[in-house]
Amino acid sequence: MGWINIVSNRFKISGKAKSLVEQWETFPESNSLGMKPGLLALIAGDRSLINRSLALANRSLEFLQERVDEKFLGDPTVLPDLVGLSVLAYINGHEQSELWQRIANTQPFANRTMKALQSVVINLVNDNPSYLNKSPSKLGHVTSVSDWLNRFRKSPTPYLFDLAISPDHPLWSSVLSTFVLPLGILLEKELKKSSDHSVESLDLFRLGAHPQDYGDIIYERQHERPSWDSIPDTQSPETWLGFDAVELCNQELYVYHYLGLSWQAPLLFNDEVNAYQFLDQLDKSWRLVEMSLNPVIWKQVEELVKTKRCVHIVVHDSPRSPCLLPHLERAAKHYDVNLEVRDVTLA
Incomplete structure (x- = not known):
């Protein structure tokens, strides 16, 4: 499902990714772009754009961490970019366990969406894959933030990842895009623990949760x-x-x-x-x-x-x-x- 959302919009995503990565390179110390250039570059599947965005991610993450007070860690204007940039840095070979553990150990955030994002980070530092034990998913896309959060609590990771990586959805900019990067890495980790699957994260972001099926x-x-x-x-x-x-x-x-x-x-x-x-x-x-x-x-x-x-x-x-x-x-x-x-x- 994530696949059809991606391929039908990739021509637009590629152009936007190129523009944002160029802006990021011009103003590397700016946090205004957050994780978006790297996310779109991964979805576009352009190796040059991916490499350029990953090269900037760790530095931007350091700038952001320096400016984040602990009490604002779960702020909706902070946590999505903090988590997203950390995943980009992780893909580029920079260990993120310390930051992820810090987020995981913080008291559950009051904002329900940020609390859900925090739970993904908790699973990133957890060695036990959990998605195989979740209940079956249902047909149809999410209709609201509440619908997303309700499914989030009881659905398997591949299903959630494909729901999230839907650039044409009305909730993409405000909610769904926030979850794509951490869910993608969580899915990669879980698949590597399964003897039946071995999928690279770059293929997941380019083709959705089941690239081996196409x-x-x-x-x-x-x-x-x-x-x-x-x-x-x-x-x-x-x-x-x-x-x-x-x-x-x-x-x-x-x-x-x-x-x-x-x-x-x-x-x-x-x-x-x-x-x-x-x-x-x-x-x-x-x-x-x-x-x-x-x-x-x-x-x-x-x-x-x-x-x-x-x-x-x-x-x-x-x-x-x-x-x-x-x-x-x-x-x-x-x-x-x-x-x-x-x-x-x-x-």
């Missing part, structure tokens, strides 16, 4: 998604709807259409309503893929589409946009495609 991602969204009812200009590719991602796995293509978290209506297909009208532009969307691939890979994609080894997956927030099976089947028949739906927490 094949070769040969295409990601390249520009802002036009409005659903916009009229495409045949001469302007930026006006074409496009796909959010195309995955090549075991000689099968999986094409992802992410409806976004703002879509809150049933997925209907009838004479009056067509929730699948993005499929009207399949020819132009495939053209965008062709423009981004080398000819050899594109030839392979063409053959898989021609031989019906291609599944179109509509990703939706199922509690708020339920899929009605007869409507899905009618849409698949109308557009002559293999069509499936997945909840945003499962994509």
